[in-house]
Each structure stands twice: as structure tokens, then as C-alpha cells.
Amino acid sequence: MEAIAENTAKVDNMIDTKKDVQNNSPESADLSNLETVGIPFSDNAKMSMRDVDVFYGDKQAIHGVGLDIGQNEVLAMIGPSGCGKSTFLRCLNRMNDTIDICKVTGSLQLEGQDIYDPKLDVVPLRARVGMVFQKPNPFPKSIYDNVAYGPRIHGLVSRRAELDEIVETSLQRAGLWNEVKDRLHAPGTGLSGGQQQRLCIARTIAVSPEVILMDEPCSALDPIATAKIEELIAELSENFTIAIVTHSMQQAARVSNRTAYFHLGKLVEVNETEKVFTNPDHSLTEAYITGRFG
Amino acid sequence: MDKLNLDQHISQQFNADLEDLKTQLLEMGGLVEQQTINAVNAITTADSDLAERVIITEEEVDHREMKLDENCTMVLARRQPAASDLRMVLAVAKITRDLERMGDEAHKIAKMSMHLTEDGEAPRGYVELRHIGSIVHQMVITSLDSFARFDVDLAVKVAQEDKKVDQEYKSAMRELITYMMEDPRSISRVMNIIWALRALERIGDHARNIAEHVIYLVKGLDVRHISVKEMERQLQQN
Numbered sequence: 001m002e003a004i005a006e007n008t009a010k011v012d013n014m015i016d017t018k019k020d021v022q023n024n025s026p027e028s029a030d031l032s033n034l035e036t037v038g039i040p041f042s043d044n045a046k047m048s049m050r051d052v053d054v055f056y057g058d059k060q061a062i063h064g065v066g067l068d069i070g071q072n073e074v075l076a077m078i079g080p081s082g083c084g085k086s087t088f089l090r091c092l093n094r095m096n097d098t099i100d101i102c103k104v105t106g107s108l109q110l111e112g113q114d115i116y117d118p119k120l121d122v123v124p125l126r127a128r129v130g131m132v133f134q135k136p137n138p139f140p141k142s143i144y145d146n147v148a149y150g151p152r153i154h155g156l157v158s159r160r161a162e163l164d165e166i167v168e169t170s171l172q173r174a175g176l177w178n179e180v181k182d183r184l185h186a187p188g189t190g191l192s193g194g195q196q197q198r199l200c201i202a203r204t205i206a207v208s209p210e211v212i213l214m215d216e217p218c219s220a221l222d223p224i225a226t227a228k229i230e231e232l233i234a235e236l237s238e239n240f241t242i243a244i245v246t247h248s249m250q251q252a253a254r255v256s257n258r259t260a261y262f263h264l265g266k267l268v269e270v271n272e273t274e275k276v277f278t279n280p281d282h283s284l285t286e287a288y289i290t291g292r293f294g
Numbered sequence: 295m296d297k298l299n300l301d302q303h304i305s306q307q308f309n310a311d312l313e314d315l316k317t318q319l320l321e322m323g324g325l326v327e328q329q330t331i332n333a334v335n336a337i338t339t340a341d342s343d344l345a346e347r348v349i350i351t352e353e354e355v356d357h358r359e360m361k362l363d364e365n366c367t368m369v370l371a372r373r374q375p376a377a378s379d380l381r382m383v384l385a386v387a388k389i390t391r392d393l394e395r396m397g398d399e400a401h402k403i404a405k406m407s408m409h410l411t412e413d414g415e416a417p418r419g420y421v422e423l424r425h426i427g428s429i430v431h432q433m434v435i436t437s438l439d440s441f442a443r444f445d446v447d448l449a450v451k452v453a454q455e456d457k458k459v460d461q462e463y464k465s466a467m468r469e470l471i472t473y474m475m476e477d478p479r480s481i482s483r484v485m486n487i488i489w490a491l492r493a494l495e496r497i498g499d500h501a502r503n504i505a506e507h508v509i510y511l512v513k514g515l516d517v518r519h520i521s522v523k524e525m526e527r528q529l530q531q532n
Contacts, residue, residue, distance in 0.1 A: 250374060277376045279514025289376045291303045 031266055037281040038271035039258070042070035046211060046241040047092060047129075052106035054087055054096070054265075061087045064106075065267045067260060069211070074233060074242045076256035076273065078249060080293060083262040085245045089213050092243065093129035094122050110211070127154050130209035134216040136196030138188035138203070143180050146188040146199055147171060150207035166206055174202035175232050194225020201232065205240070212236065214244040218251060230255050249289055253277045261285040311369050312379060315386045316442075318365065319393075322358040323438040325351060326393045329400040330434050330497055334427030337407035337490055338420055345411075348404035355397035362390045378511075385511035389441065392500040392507075396434065399493040399500070406490040410483065417480050418473050419487030422466035426491060429459055430498045437504040444512045446529060452505035453522045459498040466491055 045068035054062035062084045069075050069092075077085040087096065094115060096102040108115050115125055127150065138146050147167045150156075157163045167184070171177040176198040180191070188199050197217060204212055214233075218226040233242060233255045246252050252259050252273065259276040261269045261284070269282040280286045287293060303309050329351050336345035366387040369375060375383050410416060433455045440448035470488055474481045509517050509525070513532050517525045 249376065253376070278380060280377055286377050290379045291305060291308065292301070293304065 031264060034266050034268065036066065036267045036270060038269045038275075040067045040260070040267065040270040042068040042073070044071045045069065046071045046073070046111065047243075048107070048109045048112075049092075050107040052088070052091065052104065052108060054084070054091060054105075055101075055103045056099070057101040061265050062091075063265045067267060067270060069241055069243050070257075072237055072239075072241055073258065074237045074244065074256045076252035076259045077243065077245045077262060078247075078252050078259060078288070079262035079268075080288065081247075082264075084265040085260075085262045086215055088262065089215055089243060089245050092211070092213055093126050093131055095126075095131065097122060124154070127207045128209055129211040129213060130204035130207065131213045131215065132197070132200050132204055132217045135220050136193060136200050138191070138196050138199050140187065140189055142185045143171075143188045143191070143199060144184040147202050147206045150203060154207055156207065170202040170206040171199075173205055173236070174198045175228060175235075176202055192225070194221050194228060197221060197225065197229060198232065201229070201236075205236070209240065211241045211243065214242065216245055216247060219247060226251070249277075261288065263288070305373075308373055308379075311365075311373065312375075312382060315362070315365055315369065315383065318358065318362055319386050319389060320438060320442055322355065322362065322390065322393050323434075323441070325355055325358070326396045326400070327431070327434045327438065329355065329397055331427075331431045333400040333403035333407070334423065334431065334494070336404055337410065337487075338424050338427070340407070340411055340415065342408055342411045345404040345407040348400055352397055352401045355394060359390050359394040363387065366390075381511045381514060385441075385507040388507045389504050392503045396497045396500045399497045402493040403490045406486045406493075409486050413483055413486070416483040416487045417477070418484060419466070419470055419491070422462070422469070423487060423490060423494070426459060426462050426466065426494050426498075429455060429462070430494045430501070433459070433498055433501040437501040437508070440505055440508045441511075444508070446509055446512050449505035449508040449512075450522070450526060450529065453502050453525055456498050456502040457522055459495060463491060463495040 047069040049068070050066045052062055052065045052067075053060060065084075065088060077089060079085045090096045091104050091108060092115075096104060104116060110125070110129065114120070115129075139149060141149070144167055147170050148163050151163060151166050157166060168177060168181075171180060176195060179195060180186075180199075188196065191199060197220075201212075201217075218229050221229065230251065233244065236242060237257075244252075244255065253276075256273045258270055259273045260267060261276065261280075261282070263284050269276065269280060269285045271281060275281075276285060277289060280289065329348050332344050332351075333348045335341060336348060366383050369383050373379070433452050436448050436455070437452045439445065440452065467488070470484050470491075474484050503518075506518050509515055509529070513529065515528055515532055517528060520528075
């Protein structure tokens with residue numbers, strides 16, 4: 001049809017003159033004077049971080065990050081490998097203390113209390129701010145003892161019946177109770193990967209933390225186990241504040257209220273998750289979530 | 295900082311998929327634009343061959359609509375696009391629908407043109423048809439240009455023109471109704487012109503929809519169901 005040929009020529013002309021969708025050239029994405037865009041702070045902050053710098057020896061891994069995690073919020077942290085998101089997460093319960101050359105400066109507060117106060121005991125801090133890791137790491141003990149471990153060492157219970165109750169509620173909240181209630185004394189390491197991760201979550205919530213940090217909790221799991229953990233995150237957010245580091249952008253989009261984008265140790269953007277995934281404010285966020293880094 | 299190439303996806307195939315969507319949409323747009331001007335020319339010059347061509351092209355437009363829908367679904371399912379890519383796929387899917395509806399309206403005008411050839415020329419309305427037809431044709435072109443160039447200013451221009459078309463349409467209606475009241479024997483023929491004008495006005499509405507989808511695509515702003523003034527205000531604030 002001649003009309004089609006005519007139009008194809010027109011189309012070619014049109015395409016030649018196309019511009020970028022967003023008017024953000026890579027050159028405009030200069031990080032030296034970067035200020036975090038979006039809404040990094042919250043009126044209802046559970047944890048409040050300001051001007052956080054982290055150094056590994058001479059190398060600076062985090063540059064002046066300011067961020068709040070709201071009460072009962074699920075905050076996702078995304079970014080390319082090596083952008084500092086896990087480093088930042090680990091600062092939130094002083095997990096980095098175990099690395100000798102790691103130095104953290106700035107203000108990091110949990111409900112107004114400085115968590116880097118030298119007088120502060122990290123053991124109760126880590127009970128208040130629990131952590132779930134990338135690889136499920138149950139203790140080589142029974143399922144029961146895995147969950148009971150925390151309440152025992154923190155002296156949260158005095159009677160066996162109380163401990164039984166904590167173990168049962170924690171496993172129920174972690175969505176694992178029905179699958180393990182008949183074999184509580186079998187080794188935790190005998191469970192499947194997804195079950196082990198939920199066991200670790202049960203172990204974390206057994207000490208009634210206020211904040212749960214999750215460092216890529218699903219990256220070693222299959223899609224069904226992942227879906228169960230994601231479902232669990234939504235339920236847990238009713239009682240806990242959650243910060244999750246994930247490499248899966250779809251996961252961040254599914255589970256979080258706000259999403260923070262890190263790039264080369266800087267916090268580039270924090271916004272409502274819906275906004276980040278439909279119309280982010282910063283060109284670097286846009287480039288990362290649309291898969292344009294390379 | 296690292297030198298980043300933000301224009302291209304890591305996946306070349308993803309680039310190609312999105313580029314294909316754009317190209318296919320613009321080709322379909324070109325067809326519909328041709329259909330619009332052919333339909334107006336067919337009715338104003340009583341050219342039944344041209345009207346026949348508009349009617350035949352309709353099938354091709356429908357076919358392209360289905361093909362584009364299928365391709366949008368494929369990109370959504372395989373790539374899970376986000377941000378501007380997601381907006382691109384959504385905009386293409388919506389614009390496709392508007393284009394198909396524009397094709398339907400052009401088809402209606404061609405039908406009216408054939409009725410008029412059979413029943414005899416209408417005594418009035420050709421000037422209005424030519425006038426509104428030329429504004430609407432330009433709107434179709436501008437809306438497609440705004441998509442091809444991601445140009446928000448052009449999109450706003452389409453919305454402004456749509457307002458003008460609505461006014462011209464109302465005034466043409468008033469005149470033609472008055473005429474029919476004076477000469478009731480002309481009613482059936484003038485009605486054909488009225489239906490054709492109505493179809494043109496609808497094509498203008500769809501061009502405005504396209505412009506709104508382009509604004510969503512480029513700025514992430516939903517500017518449907520608001521006045522042109524409000525649209526301009528929101529864009530200025532953005």
C-alpha cells in the first residue's frame with residue numbers, strides 16, 4: 001500500500017529527531033555536589049541517620065548519608081553492587097564493629113538514642129535491631145533451640161512454658177509453625193532453604209526487636225520461598241520497622257513503602273516506592289531501575 | 295564518576311523491543327493520519343474511490359492495533375519495564391487504542407461521503423467540514439510529532455487546538471440546525487454532514503488523548519480530565 005511506504009519515510013524522519021524521554025544527560029549526573037532528592041526524612045522516624053560517613057581504612061564507602069526509617073515502615077535500599085547499601089544497613093545495628101578497619105561517623109539514632117554511644121552495650125542494641133542475612137544461617141541446633149536461643153541469652157524468660165510460647169508465636173509469625181510443629185527437635189539445618197530463612201526470621205523476632213534489618217533475604221531462595229518471605233514482610237511490618245537491602249528491583253517494588261537508591265556510596269534518591277518505579281526524580285535512579293547501567 | 299551510557303539498556307534486545315514499539319506506533323499513526331485527510335477530501339470532493347480507500351485501510355489499522363497490543367504485552371511480560379520504559383509501554387498501548395478509534399471515525403466519514411454520493415450533495419456544511427477537517431488533520435500530525443520527539447510543548451498545542459475544534463463544531467452545529475429548520479427537505483443530506491463533523495470532532499478528542507499520553511510518558515504527569523489552563527499550570531510547576 002503506497003500510504004504505508006509514505007508513512008514509513010515520515011516515521012524515519014521523526015525518529016531521527018527524537019530526544020531522550022527525560023532531559024537528563026549522563027553529564028548532568030555529577031555526583032560531587034549530590035544532594036539526596038525526594039523524601040529521605042520522616043515525621044515519624046524510628047531510626048534517624050544524619051551525615052553518616054563510613055570508611056574502610058582510607059577508603060570512604062559511604063558519603064554523608066541522611067535518612068530516616070519511619071515507624072512500621074518497610075524501607076527498601078537498592079543500588080548497583082558496591083554502592084554501599086549493605087554497608088549502610090550493617091551500620092544500623094553496629095554489625096560493622098566486627099571489622100577493625102571500619103570507622104563510622106555522623107549521627108545514627110534509634111528513637112533519639114545514639115547507637116554509637118561508646119557507653120552503649122551492643123548486645124541489647126542488636127536485640128532491638130535484629131538482622132536477617134542473605135544466606136540462611138541457622139545454628140547447628142534443633143528448630144526449637146534456634147528460636148529459643150535469643151530469649152535465653154537475653155534472659156527474657158524465666159519458665160519453660162514461657163519459652164515454649166515465645167517459640168510457638170515466633171514460628172507462627174514467621175509462617176513456619178504449621179510446617180515444623182511436629183518436629184521442633186529436629187535440626188534446623190535439615191529444613192529447606194526457604195524454611196531455614198523463615199526460621200532465621202523467627203529467631204530474629206523471638207527477642208521482640210523493634211527494627212528488622214534484612215540483607216538480601218531472598219537472594220538464595222526459589223520464587224515460591226521468596227513469595228512467602230515477601231508475604232511475611234508485609235505482615236511483620238504491622239509490628240516491626242523493616243529495612244531491606246535487595247538486588248531484586250521487583251522485590252523492592254512489591255514489599256516496600258519507600259525506596260532508597262544508593263550510588264557509589266551516596267544516597268541519590270529516596271521516594272515513595274510507587275514514584276521511584278514509575279517516575280523517579282533523579283536520572284541515575286531512572287537509569288538503574290530501567291537497566292541502563294553498563 | 296564512571297562514564298555511564300544512560301541512553302541504552304544493558305540488554306540490546308530490550309532497546310530493540312522498545313524502538314520497535316515506537317516505530318510500529320508511528321507507522322500506524324501515519325496510516326490513520328492519511329485516513330483522516332483522505333476521509334475529509336473524499337467527502338468534500340465527493341470522491342468515492344478515495345472513500346473506498348479509507349474503508350479498506352481500516353482493516354490494516356485494526357490489524358496493526360492487535361499486533362501492537364501483542365508486542366506491548368510481550369515487553370511487559372518479558373522485561374517488566376520500570377519508570378520511563380514502563381510509561382513508554384503504557385503510553386504506546388493507550389495511544390494505539392486512540393489511533394484505532396480515530397481510524398473508526400475516519401471510516402464513518404468515508405461512509406457518510408458514500409451516502410452523500412448516492413443521495414446527492416448536501417446544500418450546506420462543506421466549508422465547515424474543510425475548515426474543521428484541516429484543523430483536526432493538523433492536530434493528528436502534531437500529536438504524533440509530539441510522541442516521536444517526546445515534545446510536551448507540541449502536546450499542549452494539541453490540547454489547545456482541541457478546544458478550538460469544540461467551539462467550531464458547536465458553531466457549525468448551530469448553523470446547520472438552523473438551516474434544517476428552514477428547509478426540512480434537506481434534513482437527511484445535512485445529517486450526513488453533521489455525522490461527519492461529529493466524527494471529526496471525535497478524532498480531535500482522540501488526538502488530545504494522545505497528547506495527554508505523551509505528557510504522561512515524558513513527565514510522568516496524569517493530565518487527563520482537566521482544563522488546558524490547569525494542564526499548563528501543572529506542567530509549569532513540574
